[in-house]
Amino acid sequence: MKLAIGAWAAGMLLLGCLAGAQSTPNRVTVQMETADGRDGGKATLISEKNDVKVDVDLKNLNPGVHAIHVHQFPRCDTPDFKTAGPLLNPGGKQHGIDNPQGHHAGDMPVNLNVGDDGMVKKTFTTKDISLDPKAPNSVFANGGTSLMIHDAADDMKTDPSGNAGGRESCGIINIKNAQGKPPGFRMPGGKATPSNH
């Protein structure tokens, strides 16, 4: 009897690892850098049941209102971050959550209010991106994407980028920085473990 339970547990462990290797990561951490090379803080994208939760904890920004977008390429080269390319747009749409012709997958539904200390913390959700590496709107598609903070606010309607101005802070969204099993997955013993194996 003891032996049978042991074999069952070993089987479940193996199944868990196999499932983990092929599953959608449930979160990815994004390290931000400002255009003048300072630590820009961090963002985390978390896969939820029907959307992706974006949790930002940023610093060294200019006070004021700033657009936040997902851009197409996993490149954040200072000083202008142009190598990040345009907004993530697998659907071939125009820019703007409020644009009738829109919108890009990389358009986020909020602007960020940065305080006088250059910092901002905010959590919001979007249905327009996915952490599933196989999804057409995946943040990991074609080697990854980037999270971009602009100098100005996004007006949510002007193509191609909401009149958001220059690029102030950037972070690469890369599957190498992803971890975790699908929501609800637990290794035997009850502890969630990273899938970096």
Ligand SMILES: [Cu+2]
């Ligand atoms: Cu942008």
Ligand SMILES: [Zn+2]
């Ligand atoms: Zn857009």
